[in-house]
Amino acid sequence: MPSLEEELFPSTPGKFKIDRGHSMNRQFHRCFASTSTMFLWALFLIALTASYLSFQSFVDSGSRYFSASWGGIQWEKQVRNSAQIHRSGGMSVLVTGAAGFVGTHVSLALKKRGDGVVGLDNFNNYYDPSLKRARTSLLNSHGVFVVEGDLNDGKLLAKLFDVVAFTHVMHLAAQAGVRYAMENPNSYVHSNIAGLVTLLEVCKSAKPQPAIVWASSSSVYGLNDKVPFSESDRTDQPASLYAATKKAGEEITHTYNHIYGLSITGLRFFTVYGPWGRPDMAYFSFTRNILQGKPITIYRGKNRADLARDFTYIDDIVKGCLGSLDTSGESTGSGGKKTGNAPYRIFNLGNTSPVKVPELVNILERHLKVKAKRNIVDMPGNGDVPFTHANISHAQRALGYKPTTDLQTGLKKFVRWYLSYHGYNNRKGLQ
Numbered sequence: 176m177p178s179l180e181e182e183l184f185p186s187t188p189g190k191f192k193i194d195r196g197h198s199m200n201r202q203f204h205r206c207f208a209s210t211s212t213m214f215l216w217a218l219f220l221i222a223l224t225a226s227y228l229s230f231q232s233f234v235d236s237g238s239r240y241f242s243a244s245w246g247g248i249q250w251e252k253q254v255r256n257s258a259q260i261h262r263s264g265g266m267s268v269l270v271t272g273a274a275g276f277v278g279t280h281v282s283l284a285l286k287k288r289g290d291g292v293v294g295l296d297n298f299n300n301y302y303d304p305s306l307k308r309a310r311t312s313l314l315n316s317h318g319v320f321v322v323e324g325d326l327n328d329g330k331l332l333a334k335l336f337d338v339v340a341f342t343h344v345m346h347l348a349a350q351a352g353v354r355y356a357m358e359n360p361n362s363y364v365h366s367n368i369a370g371l372v373t374l375l376e377v378c379k380s381a382k383p384q385p386a387i388v389w390a391s392s393s394s395v396y397g398l399n400d401k402v403p404f405s406e407s408d409r410t411d412q413p414a415s416l417y418a419a420t421k422k423a424g425e426e427i428t429h430t431y432n433h434i435y436g437l438s439i440t441g442l443r444f445f446t447v448y449g450p451w452g453r454p455d456m457a458y459f460s461f462t463r464n465i466l467q468g469k470p471i472t473i474y475r476g477k478n479r480a481d482l483a484r485d486f487t488y489i490d491d492i493v494k495g496c497l498g499s500l501d502t503s504g505e506s507t508g509s510g511g512k513k514t515g516n517a518p519y520r521i522f523n524l525g526n527t528s529p530v531k532v533p534e535l536v537n538i539l540e541r542h543l544k545v546k547a548k549r550n551i552v553d554m555p556g557n558g559d560v561p562f563t564h565a566n567i568s569h570a571q572r573a574l575g576y577k578p579t580t581d582l583q584t585g586l587k588k589f590v591r592w593y594l595s596y597h598g599y600n601n602r603k604g605l606q
């Protein structure tokens with residue numbers, strides 16, 4: 176009689192040959208034996224499949240556990256400490272995109288006045304992540320903990336709300352840049368639409384629901400040519416996918432306000448610039464090229480008209496963000512149910528004095544004491560708009576928003592930071 180092992184794994188192929196000279200009894204036994212062999216094989220296959228599936232699920236949960244850069248007692252302690260409020264009537268704010276340009280400045284300002292701040296950032300490589308790491312070091316040195324994770328990770332967001340009952344969310348994480356949308360359209364959908372919805376889903380279910388202030392964009396005015404741009408102007412003619420995703424964000428947040436009672440404030444930022452800024456923006460890349468003796472490309476609009484932007488200094492934007500948080504009002508929902516109407520607001524945060532791009536270059540030349548090599552070309556069809564100009568009367572009334580830094584002064588501060596950050600101050604000739 177072969178052992179079970181021999182039956183399952185016959186050592187000699189063809190061992191079970193049919194012997195036609197055997198009796199019926201023997202044949203019956205054979206038949207029974209082959210049926211039980213098949214049964215055992217089936218059992219074996221079922222067991223193999225089951226153990227494979229449970230191994231897979233172990234590997235999946237294990238890899239999530241091991242690769243996660245969040246979770247654990249120590250991590251929760253850091254999150255709690257960072258969220259601690261140090262002033263009476265203060266708030267605890269989750270700042271998404273905290274390692275970004277505006278996120279860093281807003282987080283620091285909140286922390287400095289005694290609010291609790293926890294940052295979230297995915298440190299993507301849209302531009303050099305080492306700048307994001309440097310900003311994070313600055314935040315850490317002021318007691319702001321930045322969680323590394325993606326907005327689309329609903330489990331992480333839910334965990335953060337388990338650990339801290341955030342009163343506010345300052346949502347600044349986004350795929351920025353107008354022209355890059357032609358290169359990588361899906362990154363805009365991933366961050367500005369899918370990520371936004373993931374965040375809103377978690378906020379709507381949180382107890383208590385936080386109030387949300389988030390970054391929309393001046394680009395939603397698109398081809399609007401009524402100046403200055405007012406919040407009631409047309410925003411249904413976006414010129415870029417970036418603008419379209421920001422406009423979609425305004426509609427999506429409206430839905431969550433309407434159904435779930437989330438307090439929403441959308442801020443239309445107008446070309447924000449300043450120290451610790453974004454290297455993909457014109458003032459930043461122009462500075463780099465001018466210092467390196469490389470040419471800069473200046474776009475020109477229809478009929479050779481110069482392009483113009485309502486460049487807005489970062490400190491003014493920070494004041495607008497804090498004013499929005501302070502006046503946000505409360506969300507009215509609880510556990511996904513609305514109990515009353517909550518505020519839904521949209522504000523322009525601009526400077527109210529547009530400057531032509533060639534004038535921006537003149538100012539940089541003066542601060543850098545280096546002449547730019549200008550390459551003037553007709554604006555390609557890349558999503559750019561010819562000009563922006565903010566009417567800020569709503570923000571003035573509701574938030575006390577009043578920009579105080581002109582481009583000349585703001586760029587001086589930017590250039591000082593740029594030279595110091597890149598070590599130019601230690602080199603001869605650029606004092």
Ligand SMILES: O=C(O)[C@H]1O[C@H](OP(=O)(O)OP(=O)(O)OC[C@H]2O[C@@H](n3ccc(=O)[nH]c3=O)[C@H](O)[C@@H]2O)[C@H](O)[C@@H](O)[C@H]1O
Nearest residue numbers: 351352353392393394444445446456457472473474482559
């Ligand atoms: O307010 C916003 O909502 C947006 O502001 C910013 O977009 P923009 O106003 O387009 O800023 P930015 O790229 O600095 O170009 C400035 C000017 O320089 C011109 N420009 C640009 C590059 C170049 O090589 N040459 C050039 O002439 C260019 O044609 C333009 O006229 C943010 O990036 C964006 O994320 C969003 O927040």
